[in-house]
Amino acid sequence: MAAIDEALAKTEALVGTEVGVSNWITVDQAMIDQFAETTHDDQWIHVDPKRAAAETPFGGTIAHGFLTLSLASRFAYDCFSMLPGQVMGINYGFEKLRFLSPVRAGSRLRGRFVLASVRKRNDRELLRENTLTIEIEGQETPALVAQWLGLAVFADPEG
Structure with missing residues (x-):
């Protein structure tokens, strides 16, 4: 069985489950200022x-x-590792994204991932959709909820 097919079988078993919760990150004024400078x-x-x-x-x-x-992206690094045979992961975009609550300077955030679906696109790519919730410590309403798509790219099966 090819590595991609083994990865698909293992990943399909996780659909509907929480697959990761990241570490907390503090969003302080310095980070906000740097982002403002970078993005104008x-x-x-x-x-x-x-x-x-x-x-x-x-x-x-x-x-x-x-x-x-x-x-x-940082939250995903905390939660996901490469699948056996995977050579890279690629951000494929979002199906839905909603900003639900403002993030005050000094807040701590973390990401929570639930695998919504996975499918084989071709002999080298799995398309995974995760529901990402970015939580604000101490608040019931999250900062955002998104349906995030990612490609797991595998080595060429032909070698």
Whole structure:
């Protein structure tokens, strides 16, 4: 049996189950400021703590939604390892993404993954869909929920 077929069989058995919970990451003002500088998104609700405290209901600055989303890759590193025979993993995008709660500066986040589906695309690729929930420590409502697609790419079976 080819490595991809063995990986498919093992992964199919996990559909519907939680497959990983990452470590916590603190999203502090320095991280928010660096993200703002990198993306040229310096809206004051992200980078002006005094104004954000005075003029928003958040009590201070909040992280960019895309900063929160960008941490998904780090969370995945905490939760997933390569399957036997896999040579790389590729971000394939999102089917659905919702930002549900703002992330205040100083918050701690983690990712929780539930395998929604897996299918073989061809002799070298498995397409996995995970429900990703990015949780905010101490809050019931998560920062975001997304259906994240990833390709597990395997070595050429022809060698």
